Amino acid sequence: MADQNSADVARKLALLKMRFREKALCALSSLQQSLSRVHSSGVDSGEILSAYQSLHRLAGSAGTFGYSALGREARELEQIIKPFVEKAPGTHDDVSQFLDQSFMRRVEGLSDMVSGGGSESTPTGSALEEGLRDVAEPMVVLVEPEPDRARSLASALTHHGFIIHSYSGLLDVPERVLVDASAVLVRDSLFSAGGNTFGTDVTLPPIICVGSVDGFDDRYKLAENGADGFFPEPVDVPLLADYIERLIGERLELGKGRVLIVDDDPELLEHYGLVLEDGGMNVHKVRSPSELLGALSEFQPDLVLMDVQMGHYSGPTLARMLRFDPEWVGLHIIFLSSEDDREFQVDALSKGGDVFLTKPISDSFLLRAVRVKCNRARQLAKLASRDSLTGLLKHSLVKQEVGKEHSRCRRFGQDSVVAMLDLDHFKLVNDRFGHRTGDLVIKGLANLLRHRLRKTDVIGRYGGEEFLVVMPDCSLENAVEALQAVCEQMRRISYTSKGQEFFVTVSIGLAPLAAFENGEEAIEAADQALYVQKSRGRNGVSVFGEADIGSAGKVVQCTS
Numbered sequence: 001m002a003d004q005n006s007a008d009v010a011r012k013l014a015l016l017k018m019r020f021r022e023k024a025l026c027a028l029s030s031l032q033q034s035l036s037r038v039h040s041s042g043v044d045s046g047e048i049l050s051a052y053q054s055l056h057r058l059a060g061s062a063g064t065f066g067y068s069a070l071g072r073e074a075r076e077l078e079q080i081i082k083p084f085v086e087k088a089p090g091t092h093d094d095v096s097q098f099l100d101q102s103f104m105r106r107v108e109g110l111s112d113m114v115s116g117g118g119s120e121s122t123p124t125g126s127a128l129e130e131g132l133r134d135v136a137e138p139m140v141v142l143v144e145p146e147p148d149r150a151r152s153l154a155s156a157l158t159h160h161g162f163i164i165h166s167y168s169g170l171l172d173v174p175e176r177v178l179v180d181a182s183a184v185l186v187r188d189s190l191f192s193a194g195g196n197t198f199g200t201d202v203t204l205p206p207i208i209c210v211g212s213v214d215g216f217d218d219r220y221k222l223a224e225n226g227a228d229g230f231f232p233e234p235v236d237v238p239l240l241a242d243y244i245e246r247l248i249g250e251r252l253e254l255g256k257g258r259v260l261i262v263d264d265d266p267e268l269l270e271h272y273g274l275v276l277e278d279g280g281m282n283v284h285k286v287r288s289p290s291e292l293l294g295a296l297s298e299f300q301p302d303l304v305l306m307d308v309q310m311g312h313y314s315g316p317t318l319a320r321m322l323r324f325d326p327e328w329v330g331l332h333i334i335f336l337s338s339e340d341d342r343e344f345q346v347d348a349l350s351k352g353g354d355v356f357l358t359k360p361i362s363d364s365f366l367l368r369a370v371r372v373k374c375n376r377a378r379q380l381a382k383l384a385s386r387d388s389l390t391g392l393l394k395h396s397l398v399k400q401e402v403g404k405e406h407s408r409c410r411r412f413g414q415d416s417v418v419a420m421l422d423l424d425h426f427k428l429v430n431d432r433f434g435h436r437t438g439d440l441v442i443k444g445l446a447n448l449l450r451h452r453l454r455k456t457d458v459i460g461r462y463g464g465e466e467f468l469v470v471m472p473d474c475s476l477e478n479a480v481e482a483l484q485a486v487c488e489q490m491r492r493i494s495y496t497s498k499g500q501e502f503f504v505t506v507s508i509g510l511a512p513l514a515a516f517e518n519g520e521e522a523i524e525a526a527d528q529a530l531y532v533q534k535s536r537g538r539n540g541v542s543v544f545g546e547a548d549i550g551s552a553g554k555v556v557q558c559t560s
């Protein structure tokens, strides 16, 4: 499948290259005619400007399609004309200074550089083939030769919402399983040998070693062999689950960037789009700058990749204009241009850009640069909107989501549900085992919700040990079923602290969103249902206004 995708992308890129070639030949023919007219009939500032623009476009795009030498030559010719373009209209008497035989020969030579087919290989770069995998499914590979140990670790991790595939040796793990895994847990002794011990060339997911030998040199050896983590035995499973969760989160961030590309050149626009999409980015393309504001609101990008000159619109001026609106003050903007004048670049950045990339640029470099910036943008956005302990939406934002979903489900006449969750007797956990352990339990429930609920459900940390969930397009029955499963799984997670094993349960209250006047009222109703459940003995689900909703079975908390 990945091969098929890569072949498709390669085909599309080759097609774009052909389109570029045809258009370049046309543009060069017009350019030659235009310059011949200036040569024979005298100066025309419009013709000179259009010749300059034509060369500027070629200089900026040829390298992208594999015609680097053509791009360089166009750039040199562009620089020769530039002083005449910058002069006031009507002062082009000395145009003969550049429009001589030698200049005209060089312009003719440009066509030969295109039609001679002498393009270098398209710089798609190896990063294109890297192809980021969707790591949303938390499947973990466990490589443990000792069956009892394997069973016990697999069972403990399953309660944290991971799907475990167990093997007794590294070479037993099928390649397709490695490709789909979010992480690999390996007995340290199997990994200390070094090299690619899995016997495959696929990009490996993060490797976490587990073992009993825990010295500085042992850890150093594992790091040297490429391990991403080490957990000494006896393994603290909630801590391990949290670590895997973090690795998954980091990888998801890497592939999830949303990039809005603004370029008036259709081939370049499509080319950049293909390169970034193939690298796992979510891309939206805009050809006309006048559509920019609408596209921003609708697509909500992490980053904008913008050409510097689009017809009579200037990229830096557009960037400055975007900053008028507080919503876009923090938006990351990358300018992509063949303009290599440092002064110009600094000026563009001072108007509101963050990075200036000078064309020609290889596809792999572009992808890497955009990924790095996207990652940074997402991290910053996350800091502002996410709770630092759990990574879930903060109180105010999840409340906003309830409001939005309320309007949406009312408008479309759909069922949606809001749920309030609260850990049971949580004070006791803190009192007996300390705040750090309490924090691990809070993270445990957050991770469970992330795994157990649908991707479209919105989860937020409402307060200390309280969570708020919005379940769009979901009947009450389905919500009860899904959340009872969460209760059931939560009560099975075993925590150990101060040598004692304990379990924690959760109570949940539900309310049908559309039945209320606004989101606030629905939250209030879910809260009331939650307290009904607390009074019923905790550990289960209650629905607002319903007398008797099943409980997930009683479990005594903190059975230390």
Ligand SMILES: Nc1nc2c(ncn2[C@@H]2O[C@H](COP(=O)(O)OP(=O)(O)OP(=O)(O)O)[C@@H](O)[C@H]2O)c(=O)[nH]1
Binding pocket: 389, 422, 423, 424, 425, 426, 427, 428, 430, 434, 435, 436, 437, 438, 439, 442, 463, 464, 465, 534, 538
């Ligand atoms: N570890 C930790 N504890 C927190 C955090 N936020 C709130 N808490 C604690 O959560 C506990 C909540 O206790 P209560 O509101 O009395 O509720 P409870 O003990 O869970 O009892 P019920 O809700 O009635 O089952 C308090 O001890 C808070 O200090 C946090 O971020 N980390």
